[in-house]
Structure formats: C-alpha cells, structure tokens
Amino acid sequence: MSSQLPIPVLVNGAAGKMGREVVKAIAQQQDMTLLGAVDRNPAHDGQDAGELAGIGPLEVPITNQFEPMLAMLAQEKQLGVMVDFTHPDSVYDNIRSAIAYGIRPVVGTTGLSPQQINELADFADKASTGCLMVPNFSIGMVLLQQAAVQASQYFDHVEIIELHHNQKADAPSGTALQTAQLLAEFGKSFNPPTVQETEKLPGARGSLADADIRIHSVRLPGLIAHQEVIFGAPGQIYTLRHDTSDRSCYMPGVLLAIRKVTQLKALVYGLEKIL
Known part of the structure; x- marks a missing residue:
C-alpha cells in the first residue's frame, strides 16, 4: 500500500x-x-x-x-x-x-x-x-478546556454556559459535556451547596453534569457555537469564553x-x- x-x-x-x-x-x-x-x-x-x-x-x-x-x-x-x-x-x-x-x-x-x-x-x-x-474540532476550544482544567485546581465553584444556533438537535452540547468530564477527572466535586435551592421553573438551574457542575444551554438563530466556563470565588469571577464566528x-x-x-x-x- x-x-x-x-x-x-x-x-x-x-x-x-x-x-x-x-x-x-x-x-x-x-x-x-x-x-x-x-x-x-x-x-x-x-x-x-x-x-x-x-x-x-x-x-x-x-x-x-x-x-x-x-x-x-x-x-x-x-x-x-x-x-x-x-x-x-x-x-x-x-x-x-x-x-x-x-x-x-x-x-x-x-x-x-x-x-x-x-x-x-x-x-x-x-x-x-x-x-x-471529536465534540469540537476547534484548536481554541481545546486550549479553553486546558485552561479550565488548570483553573479548576484553584476554584470550587464553576458553571458552564453553551450557546448554539437553533438548528442544533442535542443539548447540552457534546463540547460542554466533555468540558465537564475533563473537570471531573481529578475526582473533585464542585459547587458545595450554601443554601437550599428551589426551582420555580424546572430546569432553571440548568442540567447537572459530572462532579455537580451545572450546564446551561442557549439556542438562538444568529449564534454558531460558543461556550463560557465561569469560575467563582469570594470577591472574584474568572471567565473563559470561546466564540466561533465562521465554521x-x-x-x-x-x-x-x-x-x-x-x-x-x-x-x-x-x-x-x-x-
């Protein structure tokens, strides 16, 4: 051959x-x-x-x-x-x-x-x-995920927001699920509860992925593929975001x-x- x-x-x-x-x-x-x-x-x-x-x-x-x-x-x-x-x-x-x-x-x-x-x-x-x-073929997304894994060692609270065009059939996105899986690989559990939450509308707090990480999905025309990983700690927010403007x-x-x-x-x- x-x-x-x-x-x-x-x-x-x-x-x-x-x-x-x-x-x-x-x-x-x-x-x-x-x-x-x-x-x-x-x-x-x-x-x-x-x-x-x-x-x-x-x-x-x-x-x-x-x-x-x-x-x-x-x-x-x-x-x-x-x-x-x-x-x-x-x-x-x-x-x-x-x-x-x-x-x-x-x-x-x-x-x-x-x-x-x-x-x-x-x-x-x-x-x-x-x-x-491959949930996401973008090199930028790979870099975002690597940065998120690094940040997860220093933050105990994190949520993921993924935004896609309204022709996407599945939610959450495979990329968001993969990001949560990567963060969970170290065996750490995130988002320790500080209050008894009540959802007045089911799903208002998003879906619960590995290691108690919340994922929120947005579907709108005009979007292509976007993701935010938001870390929180007393007095600070650390946001990682990747935006796709062209396939x-x-x-x-x-x-x-x-x-x-x-x-x-x-x-x-x-x-x-x-x-």
Missing part, C-alpha cells in the same frame, strides 16, 4: 453547513481526495458537492446511498475515511457501518450516550479500526483528524488526544 496515494474521503452530511465546509477543505488538500458525498436531504440528490460548497464542480454527485458508498470506499487501495456531520439519531449506525466496512470514521456529530460510545469503542477495538470522535475554524482540526485516524487501531475521543 503506497503512502503516497491520497486518502480517499467520504463526507456524510455533505449538504449541511459543516459538510459543505469539509468538502471545500478536502478539495484544497494534495494528500486527500473526495471520493463520495452523502446526504439524506432529497433536495440535494444528484447535485455536485463542489458546486453546493461554492467552489465549482468536483464531479462528485451527492447521493443518499450511504452503504453502497462505504462499499465503494472499501475497494480503494488506500485506507478510506468517513467524515460524519449528520444527526444524533443516525450517527451510531453510521459509525458501526463504516467500521464494519473497514472505513475509519471521523465524527463531529454529537448526542451519543456514554453507553453508545463504549459500545462503539468495543466494536472498533475488535475490528482494530481507528475511529476519532472554517474547525477545518484544521478536521483535516488533522483525517490524517491521524488512519494510524489508529481503536476509538479515540477528543481532539486533544491527537494534537
């Missing part, structure tokens, strides 16, 4: 906002080739993926035939990669199908339960097939994941694991 061959990539969810950015990014790489584009929206069936992404024709038509495209990708001489930006309802089956065909999944779709992720990890391990699940900020992380996943033999969760 020649390492000089470009990595063949299938983009699943190619007509979505993230999918179009991925198509555009892959088309600009010398070491990758867009082999296929899948989307279940019938309005885009047969449309050229490049034209839809705004970069001109790539002669890769969008299709809703997911498994036939996996089968075609599996016939390539070079290890194939599936990039998935679809929907929480379908992503579990998408990943299982890709691994079954020997295709390496790079997954930006969130909303899977911990049990589902563990099942996929077992499946990938048995198949010795690399899989990268192109995720592409360096996506391209890195495509290159790295072919070297893996198991499921890896989080962009920070491959940086």
